[in-house]
Amino acid sequence: MSTASLDPCACKRGFFTLRDCERAATRTCDVCRRRICDEHRAPRVQATVCVECSARQAEDDAVEPLVRTDGRPGVGPVNAGEGPQVVAPEDATASTARYRRRYYDRHGYEPMWWGTHDSTWSGDGFRWYDDGTDDDGGGFGDS
Amino acid sequence: MSGLKEHRASLDAAQRAVLDAKVVGGERPALEWLGLLGPVLAHDVRIGEALERVRRRTYAASSTFVGGWIVAIVSGVAGVAPLGVAAGVVVVLALLTIVALRVERRRLRTQDLEGEPLRLTAALLPILAEDAAPGTPVALDLDLTGHRTDAKKLGKSDTYRKGAYHAIVDTFYDDPFLRARVRFADGAQVSIAGRVQSRVSRKTKRSQSNKIKTKIKTKTRTTYEVDVRFPDRNYAAVPTTSGGPSPSGTDRERVRTAPGRTAVRERRVIKAVGPRVALDAAHVVDLVAHAYDRVDPTRRKKLR
Ligand SMILES: [Zn+2]
Ligand SMILES: [Zn+2]
Numbered sequence: 001m002s003t004a005s006l007d008p009c010a011c012k013r014g015f016f017t018l019r020d021c022e023r024a025a026t027r028t029c030d031v032c033r034r035r036i037c038d039e040h041r042a043p044r045v046q047a048t049v050c051v052e053c054s055a056r057q058a059e060d061d062a063v064e065p066l067v068r069t070d071g072r073p074g075v076g077p078v079n080a081g082e083g084p085q086v087v088a089p090e091d092a093t094a095s096t097a098r099y100r101r102r103y104y105d106r107h108g109y110e111p112m113w114w115g116t117h118d119s120t121w122s123g124d125g126f127r128w129y130d131d132g133t134d135d136d137g138g139g140f141g142d143s
Numbered sequence: 144m145s146g147l148k149e150h151r152a153s154l155d156a157a158q159r160a161v162l163d164a165k166v167v168g169g170e171r172p173a174l175e176w177l178g179l180l181g182p183v184l185a186h187d188v189r190i191g192e193a194l195e196r197v198r199r200r201t202y203a204a205s206s207t208f209v210g211g212w213i214v215a216i217v218s219g220v221a222g223v224a225p226l227g228v229a230a231g232v233v234v235v236l237a238l239l240t241i242v243a244l245r246v247e248r249r250r251l252r253t254q255d256l257e258g259e260p261l262r263l264t265a266a267l268l269p270i271l272a273e274d275a276a277p278g279t280p281v282a283l284d285l286d287l288t289g290h291r292t293d294a295k296k297l298g299k300s301d302t303y304r305k306g307a308y309h310a311i312v313d314t315f316y317d318d319p320f321l322r323a324r325v326r327f328a329d330g331a332q333v334s335i336a337g338r339v340q341s342r343v344s345r346k347t348k349r350s351q352s353n354k355i356k357t358k359i360k361t362k363t364r365t366t367y368e369v370d371v372r373f374p375d376r377n378y379a380a381v382p383t384t385s386g387g388p389s390p391s392g393t394d395r396e397r398v399r400t401a402p403g404r405t406a407v408r409e410r411r412v413i414k415a416v417g418p419r420v421a422l423d424a425a426h427v428v429d430l431v432a433h434a435y436d437r438v439d440p441t442r443r444k445k446l447r
Contacts, residue, residue: 015273015428016435017329020445083425084266088181089174092269099270109432112440114329129440 009037010118011050015100017112018126029053032120042094051097052120059101147189158183165256165287170280173272173325180265187256194251201244208237256287259422260320260337266424267323267335274327284322290339290363290420291316308346316341330374335427339420340364361418366410369430373405378438380405394430398437407434 009021011034025035029050042054049057082102087095103109110125151159161167161183171179215230264285271281288294300313321337344360380400395410409430415421 013273014328015270016431017274017327019328083423084270084428086181086184086262086265087269089178089269092174092177092272096269096273100273103428103432107429107432109436112329112435114440114445116445127440129443 007035009040010034010120011036011040011052011097012115012118012121014111014114015096015103016109018115018121020115031057034118034120039093040097042097043091051094052101054094055098055101058098059105062102147186147193150186150189154182154186158186161287162186162254162256167283167285167287170282172278173268173275173281176281176283177265177268177272180261180268183256184258184261184265187258187261190251190255191258194248194255197244197248197251201241201248204237204240204244208234208241211237257289257320258287259420260285261287263337263422263424263427264321264323267427270424270428271323271325271333274325274329274333276326276328276330279326282322282324286318286320290318290320291341291343291418308348310347312345314343314345316343329377331378332370332372333431334370335431336366336368336370337422337427338366338368340366361416363415363417363420365413365415365420365422367413367426367430368408368410369427369434370406370408371431371434373407373438375403375405375441377440377442377444378405379441380407381437381439394433396433396437405438407437409433 005022005024007025009023009025010032011021012018013021021037021040023037023039026038027036027041027048028034029036029041030047031049031053034050036048036050040051042049042051044054084099085095104111104124108125110127113126113128151162154162157179161180167180211230211234215227215234218224218227218230264283268281275281295316295318297315297317299315300311302310302312305311317338317340319336319338321335323335325333327333340363342362344362346358346360348356348358350356380398393411395408395412397408399406399408411426411430413426
């Protein structure tokens, strides 16, 4: 299962939980300067940008007001068109990265963190088991 | 309709089989399901557009039919024979058009899928693909035959009266349209279910002019349910909360711990008036997120 590359992609996989991508990196994101794989490159013609940076930019640029149907902050469904949309399989990774960013920001969801530390996520809330020891670096296959 | 046939021909055998059977079942990786179902959804959208075109043409033909009759009668009374004949021809042509459109409508409606469950599933698949354990399929059962077909009928009420209505008969339907199961990379077993229950009330009353008037009113209740079994080796239930309403207030939640796992069930019900049922994958995302809010990680490991 472990195909750890010497030059692994720095993007995170997952929506409800986050883990390392670990595919071999093929290029460098122009924004965050991290090494990324082909799948985690946002579909842009001009620049090389990772799907996480692209999602952050899209969310920063978004101006539509946030109105939830149940009127409560942080939880509940949002307006129509706010939910995940149907996309082609080849656009799934980038599209889900954008929806993930929006969902975390607007619903206050804190994903479980099962990956290696990454300072580009330091502004986000997430959950992990903190017993004061270092990451033992093991996988799930060993239990 | 033009284009529909060609589009259907562009689909592969598995996709055409879904269009014909209107049910989907099996196990495939999430994005493979999306590759299969995306074009089926696109085809169903085209069928919907074709039905809308037929509806508009039927309206135009009906207007022409009525207009033609009026002109024919007026010209008959006024004794303008050529105009009367022309109007008669228009009436006949309009009638033939209406009949042809009826046939086309029936043909299209037999092909039409219940599109919303398909759209919901297709929107959800990329998210499941992110969290699914590597190489693990999504088990999917999807019913696109419709929320209120004869097969979904549960039964009828006795005739009863209420207010101005002297006879009301309720017909009840139950459509469990979706079941999906997948194992996530963290070992969580996730089950997703969707169901639409309908009550169709046929209400009859006498108007003031003593005419019998019948009205049909449909109420629906859509239930989204998510079950997540979190393995003990990675998660433990958050101690404070157990049962009761989840953060949104309207949802139902149940947390059960057993040796080896914590099972969280989240349920959201959306009630609506009218025959149309709009589904939104965001509800399912919320429910899975709420389930994850009921547990904490119990160890610090890197998940690959
Ligand atoms: Zn980047
Ligand atoms: Zn990657």
